[in-house]
Amino acid sequence: MPTRRTIILGAARTFSTAIAGSARAEDTAAALAFVKAIYAPYKGKNTKGITLDTDDDLRRYFEPSLVALISKDQKDAARRHDVPTLDGDPFIDAQDWETPSFDITVSDAGNGKATATVKFVNAGQPVTVALDLIAVGGTWRIHDITWQHDGKPETLRGLFKH
Secondary structure, X not given: OOOHHHHHHXXXXXXXXXXXXXXXXXXXXXXXXXXXXXXXXXXXXXXXXXXXXXXXXXXHHEOHHHHHHHHHHHHHHHHHOOOOOOOOEOOXXXXXXXXXXXXXXXXXXXXXXXXXXXEEEEOOEEEEEEEEEXXXXXXXXXXXXXXXXXXXXXXXXXXXXX
């Protein structure tokens, strides 16, 4: 016969599992909203996309260590009067685009992490971009981006490894 303690512990476990599941669903919904907001400025013809020219711009989308990598590269390139390593748009994986729509899915990866997969067609070619997301200070930021080039994965962080 179950004791009062067994019943209370069982109820507490059920309640905490329900709360954790609800929190994960809210986190995933927030991550999806973050990614949709990134891709909204790219939808349609002659769109401007997102500008990543300043550190403030970078901080809106990327987590701090990735901001530091991109910012350092941009500043080093400017001093050399050269093109930075990231010379295209990381969200579209191109310098030009015309994208009528995006198919975005987000999966919870646990511990304040999520993965977003963005599929679209650009210049008649199917493109898939994977965003590794991380919660930073209660908001979602990009930890890394993965593209496929010649059937091999390439990452944003990998661009900066010299």
